[in-house]
Amino acid sequence: MTDRSDIIALDRRAFLRGIGLSAGAAGAAAVGVVATQADAKAKAGATQGTGYQETEHVRRAYEAAGF
């Protein structure tokens, strides 16, 4: 009887068989591209959003902290 973990293990073996050295190099390059894209997204995230604003709520919080 084949359970779920066996299927996963076989799939992994098939995957490993399928990749050779050249495919591995191509994969590494692809990972590099993905990482670069994600990195760019993270960098872009640094500037997004409204950020800190001194709203009425914040001013009241400062007043409360000043007692």
Added chain:
Amino acid sequence: MARMKFLCDAERCIHCSGCVTACKNEHEVPWGINRRRVVTLNDGKPGQRSLSVACMHCSDAPCMAVCPVDCFYQTNDGIVLHNKDLCIGCGYCFYACPFGAPQYPSTGNFGGRGKMDKCTFCAGGPEVDHSKAELEKYGRNRIAEGKLPLCAEMCATKALLAGDGDMVSTIYRERVMARGFGSGAAGWGQAYGKKG
């Protein structure tokens, strides 16, 4: 440009852990992770003090310096945030941080820790503001709502201050001037009619 800072007034902190509870509840932080915690110095000795500690959002953050995948970034307000999609859970930031701020959700085979989690100054992460993804990964984004971190807003004695560094230092300076310092902070000056 405002620069966000935390400051814990050790003369006021009563170790109630309200800040810890507020943080965990607001951001639905999972079991085993405390983005903020209260530490006691000189426990049981004269001069015992409690301090609420979390990520201090360092200006020159060591976690940023050591991260091998460069997943940290600093907002224009000086808040140090990270991208959980890039984090590989290596733990370098944990070793580098002098405050022990980075936390990991799990321990597993081969030392797998999961994605790092830390205080975000209630400013979310790189996802779109108020999105479901941001809430799940980083917690609520109170800064974008025009508010301050909940830990500081809920502090009963206002020991924990958060916000614009200039404002925080002004509030703290006024406090110290009013209450004195050293033995004066414990009411000595008032009791004997002198300051300091």
